[in-house]
Amino acid sequence: MIEIINLIKSYGGKEVVHIDHLKIEAGETIGLVGNNGAGKTTLFRMILDLIKPDSGEILSKGINVQKSDEWKSYTASYLDEGFLIDYLTPEEYFEFIGNLYQINMADVEEFLIKQKEFFNGEILNRNKYIRDFSKGNQNKVGIAAALLQHPEVLILDEPFANLDPSTQIRLKNKLKSTLGLTSLISSHDLNHVTDLCDRIILLEKGKIIKDFKTNESSLSELESYFSE
Numbered sequence: 001m002i003e004i005i006n007l008i009k010s011y012g013g014k015e016v017v018h019i020d021h022l023k024i025e026a027g028e029t030i031g032l033v034g035n036n037g038a039g040k041t042t043l044f045r046m047i048l049d050l051i052k053p054d055s056g057e058i059l060s061k062g063i064n065v066q067k068s069d070e071w072k073s074y075t076a077s078y079l080d081e082g083f084l085i086d087y088l089t090p091e092e093y094f095e096f097i098g099n100l101y102q103i104n105m106a107d108v109e110e111f112l113i114k115q116k117e118f119f120n121g122e123i124l125n126r127n128k129y130i131r132d133f134s135k136g137n138q139n140k141v142g143i144a145a146a147l148l149q150h151p152e153v154l155i156l157d158e159p160f161a162n163l164d165p166s167t168q169i170r171l172k173n174k175l176k177s178t179l180g181l182t183s184l185i186s187s188h189d190l191n192h193v194t195d196l197c198d199r200i201i202l203l204e205k206g207k208i209i210k211d212f213k214t215n216e217s218s219l220s221e222l223e224s225y226f227s228e
């Protein structure tokens with residue numbers, strides 16, 4: 001589904017991402033972990049063609065993401081508030097996303113009804129702009145807007161950050177129930193990431209240090225790695 005070959009990105013002469021080869025199969029749920037500055041966001045930005053690598057390539061369904069926009073029709077993401085249009089209300093923003101992806105209003109509304117538990121009464125009919133919501137509630141809008149697109153590939157940068165514990169658990173269950181989706185999820189929450197993801201990739205200083213399928217001992221292995 002996604003293949004990364006000889007990918008290098010440097011800032012100020014320092015390599016922040018250096019991945020020789022990485023292949024992500026369709027349907028995999030990948031948890032990307034690593035300490036602050038490990039290169040997770042930079043990697044996501046390159047996969048989404050938001051920044052250019054110095055060298056190497058990223059293929060989505062075999063096509064270089066820099067050379068074709070085809071991947072945009074089946075890939076949705078939420079990295080940060082910069083992905084939102086903050087002078088719209090959430091309802092206006094969901095309508096905008098619906099129009100962009102040719103989802104009719106009835107389907108947008110049906111989708112929003114299904115988000116009732118996730119939104120917890122804090123998102124819809126509040127009569128305020130996205131910029132006036134708390135960071136956690138802005139995250140909910142961005143994540144929901146990504147899911148509204150019914151993507152084949154979903155990329156979320158630290159989706160559990162700023163969410164209250166109940167919403168974190170609801171989000172985890174929601175993501176678990178999206179069968180068949182290929183997802184890349186970065187997180188500092190080792191508990192959630194090992195529970196949700198079937199494969200963990202550990203980045204350190206831009207390099208892949210570990211890449212393994214999750215099992216019962218993954219959480220304790222990661223905890224001992226990070227406590228060293």
Ligand SMILES: Nc1ncnc2c1ncn2[C@@H]1O[C@H](COP(=O)(O)OP(=O)(O)OP(=O)(O)O)[C@@H](O)[C@H]1O
Nearest residue numbers: 011012016034035036037038039040041042043188
């Ligand atoms: N535009 C930029 N200019 C200079 N350095 C940058 C830029 N973007 C990222 N970096 C550097 O690249 C490195 C990787 O940053 P990145 O944000 O990808 O890490 P991360 O793993 O997402 O970290 P965190 O867990 O803190 O979000 C860091 O040292 C960061 O300072």
